[in-house]
Amino acid sequence: MKAPATVTTEELRRMVEAGDPQLVEVLPSAAYDEEHLPGAISLPLADLGPDAAERLDRSRPVVTYCYDHQCDLSARAAWLLRSLGFDEVYDYTDSKVAWLAEGLPSEGTTRPTSRAGAIARAAPTCGPDDRIGDLDRPEHTSVVVVVAGDDDVVLGVVRADALDLPADTPVRTVLQPAPPSVRPSITAEELARSMERDRRTYVLVTKVGGQLLGVIEADDLRGQH
Numbered sequence: 001m002k003a004p005a006t007v008t009t010e011e012l013r014r015m016v017e018a019g020d021p022q023l024v025e026v027l028p029s030a031a032y033d034e035e036h037l038p039g040a041i042s043l044p045l046a047d048l049g050p051d052a053a054e055r056l057d058r059s060r061p062v063v064t065y066c067y068d069h070q071c072d073l074s075a076r077a078a079w080l081l082r083s084l085g086f087d088e089v090y091d092y093t094d095s096k097v098a099w100l101a102e103g104l105p106s107e108g109t110t111r112p113t114s115r116a117g118a119i120a121r122a123a124p125t126c127g128p129d130d131r132i133g134d135l136d137r138p139e140h141t142s143v144v145v146v147v148a149g150d151d152d153v154v155l156g157v158v159r160a161d162a163l164d165l166p167a168d169t170p171v172r173t174v175l176q177p178a179p180p181s182v183r184p185s186i187t188a189e190e191l192a193r194s195m196e197r198d199r200r201t202y203v204l205v206t207k208v209g210g211q212l213l214g215v216i217e218a219d220d221l222r223g224q225h
Contacts, residue, residue, distance in 0.1 A: 004064075004078035004089040009098050012063060012090075021063045021090070022056055026077040035108035037065065037099055045073045045080075053084050065092040065099075100185030101208045116191055117184025119221070120205040120214025126171055128155055133167025143202055143215055147175045153210040154181065181206045184213055192221040 007015070015021045016038065023040035025032045032042040043052055056062055062081055066073035078091040092099075100106060103117040112118055124138050124145045135145050135158065144157040156175035165174065181204040182191060195203060195218055205213040 001082055004075075004082055004091045006093050007063060007090045009092075009094055009102055009104075012092050012099075013102075013104060015061070015063070021061045024056070024062060024064045024077065025066070025096070026064055026073045027066050027096075031067070033109055035096070035100070035106050035110045037096065038105050038107055040065075040107075043077075045077050048077055048080055050084060053081060053086070056081075056086070058086055061088040061090060062086055063090045063092050065095040067095055068097040069094045071095060097185070098208065101183040103184035103207065103213060110187070114187050114189070115184060116182055116186045116188065116203075116205045116216060117213060119188055120184070120216050121220075123204065123212065123215035125212070126158070128172045128175065130171045131167065132158075132163060132165050132169040132171065132174070135163060135171070137163055143217060144176075144179065146179070146204065146212055146215070147171055148212055151209075152212045154179065154204060154206055154212050157204075179204055182216075183208065188221055191216065192218075195221065 023037050024043050025036050025040045026043060026045040026048065028044050029042050041055065064074040064077040074093065074095055075091050078089045081089045106112065123143060124136060125148050126135050126145050128147055128149060138145065144159050146157050147155045149155045156177040157179040158171060158175055162174045180200055184205055202215055202217045204215055207213065
């Protein structure tokens with residue numbers, strides 16, 4: 001029996017834009033109700049038998065997914081569908097967490113506006129080859145200047161106190177390489193709790209590849225928990 005193919009997040013995004021696949025979430029229905037990929041249907045693995053599979057169109061590709069890359073439910077569901085005679089079956093191995101971590105759209109009872117990706121605002125940025133004199137001082141004192149490289153990947157930050165250094169100071173020599181960051185999928189409530197616990201005044205919102213989406217300050221989360 002031919003093994004199901006696997007797809008990456010980017011490959012699946014292109015497939016969804018083309019309108020080709022049938023997306024199947026194989027987690028329990030409660031997880032599906034809370035949040036799922038756009039247009040996906042719920043077929044929990046425990047219920048996936050010949051009768052349930054008849055909800056699917058055998059002439060179209062089927063993509064199974066579950067929670068994250070450590071969850072094996074999507075792989076088992078993909079193999080099961082192959083055993084039921086489906087020819088074009090894909091396993092989205094990184095699954096729902098990876099999709100949400102890229103800030104891609106979702107459906108369900110969780111409001112997209114409650115997530116960090118929707119709350120984040122533009123952060124002041126510079127390049128590693130800039131000098132301190134080239135930088136504008138942020139309007140908000142707790143927001144640092146983000147140093148971004150190719151493809152907007154975060155290399156570090158320049159703290160506010162470094163902006164008082166001589167104007168010809170290279171940014172590369174003063175950047176802090178490990179600013180706090182979160183994915184766009186985290187909810188405002190979760191983020192507010194973690195920032196309070198860790199006494200963070202700000203966090204960067206980035207994709208899984210490190211690309212900058214924006215910044216969130218503690219004040220942006222007032223009333224979220």
